[in-house]
Amino acid sequence: xxxxxxxxxxxxxxxxxxWPASRRxxxxxxxxxxxxxxxxxxxxxxxxxxxxxxxxxxxxxxHLADATLAALPELGREQLLVEPAARNTAPCIAWAAHVxxxxxxxxxxxxxxxxxxxxxxxxxxxxxxxxxxxARRGVITTxxxxxxxxxxxxxxxxxxxxxxxxxxxxxxxxxxxxxxxEEFLAAGTFFWNAGMFFFxxxxxxxxxxxxxxxxxxxxxxxxxxxxxxGEAEALASIFPKLPSVSIDVGVMExxxxxxxxxxxxxxxxxxxxxxxxxxxxxxxxxxxAPASAVLVKSSGNHVTDxxxxxxxxVIALCGVRDLVVVETDDALLIVHRDEAQAVREVVEALVGRxxxxxx
Amino acid sequence: xxxxxxxxxxxxxxxxxxWPASRRxxxxxxxxxxxxxxxxxxxxxxxxxxxxxxxxxxxxxxHLADATLAALPELGREQLLVEPAARNTAPCIAWAAHVxxxxxxxxxxxxxxxxxxxxxxxxxxxxxxxxxxxARRGVITTxxxxxxxxxxxxxxxxxxxxxxxxxxxxxxxxxxxxxxxEEFLAAGTFFWNAGMFFFxxxxxxxxxxxxxxxxxxxxxxxxxxxxxxGEAEALASIFPKLPSVSIDVGVMExxxxxxxxxxxxxxxxxxxxxxxxxxxxxxxxxxxAPASAVLVKSSGNHVTDxxxxxxxxVIALCGVRDLVVVETDDALLIVHRDEAQAVREVVEALVGRxxxxxx
Numbered sequence: 001x002x003x004x005x006x007x008x009x010x011x012x013x014x015x016x017x018x019w020p021a022s023r024r025x026x027x028x029x030x031x032x033x034x035x036x037x038x039x040x041x042x043x044x045x046x047x048x049x050x051x052x053x054x055x056x057x058x059x060x061x062x063h064l065a066d067a068t069l070a071a072l073p074e075l076g077r078e079q080l081l082v083e084p085a086a087r088n089t090a091p092c093i094a095w096a097a098h099v100x101x102x103x104x105x106x107x108x109x110x111x112x113x114x115x116x117x118x119x120x121x122x123x124x125x126x127x128x129x130x131x132x133x134x135a136r137r138g139v140i141t142t143x144x145x146x147x148x149x150x151x152x153x154x155x156x157x158x159x160x161x162x163x164x165x166x167x168x169x170x171x172x173x174x175x176x177x178x179x180x181x182e183e184f185l186a187a188g189t190f191f192w193n194a195g196m197f198f199f200x201x202x203x204x205x206x207x208x209x210x211x212x213x214x215x216x217x218x219x220x221x222x223x224x225x226x227x228x229x230g231e232a233e234a235l236a237s238i239f240p241k242l243p244s245v246s247i248d249v250g251v252m253e254x255x256x257x258x259x260x261x262x263x264x265x266x267x268x269x270x271x272x273x274x275x276x277x278x279x280x281x282x283x284x285x286x287x288x289a290p291a292s293a294v295l296v297k298s299s300g301n302h303v304t305d306x307x308x309x310x311x312x313x314v315i316a317l318c319g320v321r322d323l324v325v326v327e328t329d330d331a332l333l334i335v336h337r338d339e340a341q342a343v344r345e346v347v348e349a350l351v352g353r354x355x356x357x358x359x
Numbered sequence: 360x361x362x363x364x365x366x367x368x369x370x371x372x373x374x375x376x377x378w379p380a381s382r383r384x385x386x387x388x389x390x391x392x393x394x395x396x397x398x399x400x401x402x403x404x405x406x407x408x409x410x411x412x413x414x415x416x417x418x419x420x421x422h423l424a425d426a427t428l429a430a431l432p433e434l435g436r437e438q439l440l441v442e443p444a445a446r447n448t449a450p451c452i453a454w455a456a457h458v459x460x461x462x463x464x465x466x467x468x469x470x471x472x473x474x475x476x477x478x479x480x481x482x483x484x485x486x487x488x489x490x491x492x493x494a495r496r497g498v499i500t501t502x503x504x505x506x507x508x509x510x511x512x513x514x515x516x517x518x519x520x521x522x523x524x525x526x527x528x529x530x531x532x533x534x535x536x537x538x539x540x541e542e543f544l545a546a547g548t549f550f551w552n553a554g555m556f557f558f559x560x561x562x563x564x565x566x567x568x569x570x571x572x573x574x575x576x577x578x579x580x581x582x583x584x585x586x587x588x589g590e591a592e593a594l595a596s597i598f599p600k601l602p603s604v605s606i607d608v609g610v611m612e613x614x615x616x617x618x619x620x621x622x623x624x625x626x627x628x629x630x631x632x633x634x635x636x637x638x639x640x641x642x643x644x645x646x647x648a649p650a651s652a653v654l655v656k657s658s659g660n661h662v663t664d665x666x667x668x669x670x671x672x673v674i675a676l677c678g679v680r681d682l683v684v685v686e687t688d689d690a691l692l693i694v695h696r697d698e699a700q701a702v703r704e705v706v707e708a709l710v711g712r713x714x715x716x717x718x
Contacts, residue, residue: 296698
């Protein structure tokens with residue numbers, strides 16, 4: 001019986017909310033939105049002590065394959081799970097489970113996002129180790145983030161304590177309204193769903209077979225094609241037809257037994273420029289800006305200058321508050337912190353008028 | 360007796376409030392802040408029907424001579440009054456009066472700013488013609504702008520009606536507080552001082568001799584040097600030592616008789632980015648921005664893109680209000696409309712840290 005651990009890092013996101021830094025060919029996970037390294041690079045580095053570089057898989061799109069490998073030079077191209085089409089998380093995670101199960105059905109797979117920020121690395125690894133140990137006992141396991149505030153932008157997991165580190169997950173709850181979010185926070189038994197899942201490869205294969213039989217059939221066809229050395233061709237025809245469903249809805253919510261490890265390691269999903277600005281180091285007026293910027297009568301602003309090239313170029317703010325300013329070579333975004341979610345509409349407007357080279 | 364008219368356009372201003380569009384070598388009057396042409400170009404074009412291109416004089420600094428001539432190709436270099444040092448308006452206007460008086464002492468001189476905006480051109484010219492006619496009768500004359508609101512940022516002229524188009528100016532009043540500005544507006548006898556003065560050359564020479572004898576002595580020395588063909592050398596040694604005083608304080612306030620023509624011709628002093636934004640054409644959300652800009656949930660903003668070069672570059676505003684955004688090749692300014700005056704502090708900060716190439 002194998003006691004190895006694999007990581008599948010889901011790195012197919014588009015991240016239009018980080019325009020103009022993020023583009024179709026340079027999405028959120030490839031940007032250094034917190035710290036000096038791309039989020040994907042940080043995500044992989046975080047799990048290397050648990051699984052080693054040979055058991056890391058990166059699920060992404062074909063258009064991102066080269067940029068992804070460039071960010072992760074220790075990985076080989078065969079470690080990319082290149083999805084011919086975006087089909088949500090269930091086909092992605094289930095495919096990874098099938099791939100691992102071909103050789104190591106007892107190995108534990110950690111399915112993890114590529115675009116979150118983790119402040120407490122040792123706390124993160126300890127939580128992952130507990131989740132891996134739980135999964136190795138044959139129970140599909142998730143991590144629930146201990147909520148710090150009544151957030152209405154996340155889904156929740158209700159869980160029951162067991163007296164051990166590993167709780168019993170009871171149900172997944174959609175994004176609540178404010179009143180329910182406050183009840184959740186007060187109850188102490190509701191956790192944020194951060195999309196982190198742990199399972200033995202064979203357990204996920206079995207769960208998919210039971211709850212998503214259409215998906216399982218497609219993936220078994222892929223297994224057959226792989227045995228014959230023709231997975232790539234089969235993938236192109238089969239994958240785009242797989243049912244597009246999230247792993248939460250398609251599998252997790254239907255599992256009779258599911259474990260959850262509470263996690264409290266400074267997790268941040270970097271959902272928008274607002275959260276990025278919150279993480280940045282601030283001056284006494286709560287501004288985060290390059291040293292070259294000039295700030296007069298301004299507070300609470302976040303300035304990111306991603307322009308290439310040299311020369312003196314200065315950004316000056318005067319009498320403004322709570323703005324996020326992002327400069328790239330071909331675009332300037334000025335967005336109020338409270339409207340950071342609406343950056344999507346800017347991208348939609350650009351697409352709508354045919355400016356695809358700016359998106 | 361000459362009935363010719365000269366214009367002296369005062370074009371030596373620095374205009375730090377229009378940074379980053381304005382620079383030491385490209386001050387406000389050389390910028391197209393309202394309309395497609397530089398303000399100086401517009402100022403000269405406005406007076407050509409009254410004086411012709413041969414009797415236009417441009418008072419400016421040596422560092423601006425080339426740029427000034429480039430904007431005014433119909434003028435010769437001998438029509439520049441190049442001040443070796445900025446000494447406020449009295450030396451500038453008095454020097455111009457002396458220069459004109461050398462050949463046409465009876466000619467009327469119109470001393471006018473170079474950096475204002477005039478909406479109603481025919482009303483402007485009719486007012487100037489009345490002021491010129493008044494000056495030709497031997498009375499130094501000014502124009503008073505009919506106030507549209509209780510402005511606290513301008514000096515006022517109190518005047519007494521005469522039943523004619525030309526009023527009698529009674530006194531100059533410093534910038535008032537709000538309460539006094541409201542009294543001024545209600546009284547109907549207070550007008551904004553727009554720095555426009557009209558006089559026969561010989562009358563100004565005499566007025567300066569009486570009220571600013573030290574200045575008169577320096578300018579008579581210059582006249583002597585000019586007769587000997589050596590004005591340029593004398594200017595360099597004499598001008599920087601002339602008393603630095605405004606024509607209002609040094610001469611106008613001390614005149615026993617002064618005429619004023621009320622003016623109501625859509626005058627705007629373009630004092631800051633706020634006034635520039637007020638003059639610009641607006642979309643239904645009160646934004647003025649290039650057609651290439653993307654505006655989402657934003658209103659009351661003014662965007663000016665002065666960058667050179669081609670390529671697709673987009674400015675996107677999202678969820679912001681009442682901002683002025685100015686882009687140049689080397690700088691970006693984001694200023695709240697209500698803090699447009701504080702742009703000076705940005706320039707001071709840049710000078711303070713040694714970034715003279717950005718100012």
